Amino acid sequence: MPTAPRPAAPAPPPTAPSLTERRKAETQLEIARTAAALFAEHGTAVTADDIARTAGVALRTFYRYFRTKEDSVAPLLAVGVRQWLADLRRLAGEPDGPPVRDVLEQAARQALTPSDERAAEALRWTRGLLRVMRDDPALRSVWHRVHHDSEEALVPVLAGMTDGGPLEVRLAAAAANTAMRVAVETWAADDAPDAPEDGPAELVVRGMRALTAGLSGLDRRRA
Template sequence: MSDTNPAGRAAPARTPSLTERRKAATQLDIARAAAELFTERGPDDTTAEDVAQRAGVALRTFYRYFRSKQDAVAPLLAGGADRWRAELAAGTPPGTAVPTALERSIAASLAAEGEEAAEGLRWTRGLLRAAAHDPALRAVWYRVNQESEERLREVLAGLAGPAADPLEVRLAAAAATDAIRIALETWSETDAPVHGEASPAALAVRCLRELTGGLRILGAADGKG
């Protein structure tokens, strides 16, 4: 089911309950612990018990939330995309062309404004480097991107309006998701800083322009198509 209203705009997000917020906080603590250990030791030399101990939770708590040690980093990898989609849905002014909205939102989401955002990119770099030698961790990364693409399709459908071609919406969602994925993977293979010409933001914008060059998509994000 779509989360857009009849006018085509994204519906306001439901406020999570206290229980949901506590669950999300615990999952993020475990994810950060796993990321630290994977960066320090590599996935092969890290166990689920190690992750639980570093996070300060019981092993049974770890397995209540995650199926494997690699799966534990999914919330950390998905967090930036979740915030990006929410800001794209809520912060795109009426009348903005959807390709323009995508480019601006991607550049802003990867701009690493502030130390917390820069640290998040550095965590991602460490995890992607570890994933290069760990198929299970790489599978988590691809799954996170696939789930993000599916959710982005709903956001773009709401922005483009009911007259938009569903195939064009789907292609745009795939292009935007892949632009970010390829940019982060490319950046992670280097020692480039989080800002500048070789930064994730610059690479993602370049990828997006290349991938969407042939799309006719979605003139203005005004909910009318």
């Protein structure tokens, strides 16, 4: 029979990753950087053995972390997503901050504006990867999976920021995520020399404004 709801127990504090987990993540990311660079330079002819050898790990180590050669680029693609969500949470936590719409734009712009040379290099590798993906369904599948996961992760973040209902929150997450994806894809496909207005940071803001224009809940913050 139904019972009265009980207060939820307080959530335990987050546990810091262990040294083993951190080393595993670092190894995965280093393999991902190597794979992205090789794919960008040599295309789909790259093999798992090529990636493992260039990254300085045994092939069995490679397959301990990744099922396929295409899966190996996922950690690199996910880095930008994690940074975007981290910036969004930080901006959302600022008291008396701007409307959600402005927070989304600011976090997206920051995520696609490299803060150092390593970040700029990762963005260049992503551009090369996206060009290779046009002829590789398996790589495209990894790209879309990363963005699907980012959209799911974005929903609870937005739900805590806006007083919009579940539908509006889902639409906002889908719109913001799509703006990020399409901005990077459009930038990657452009063979012309880069102009500031055609960079991914500017493209994502334009896309975000177009796709979220009808979502009035983004004009205010949850009290």
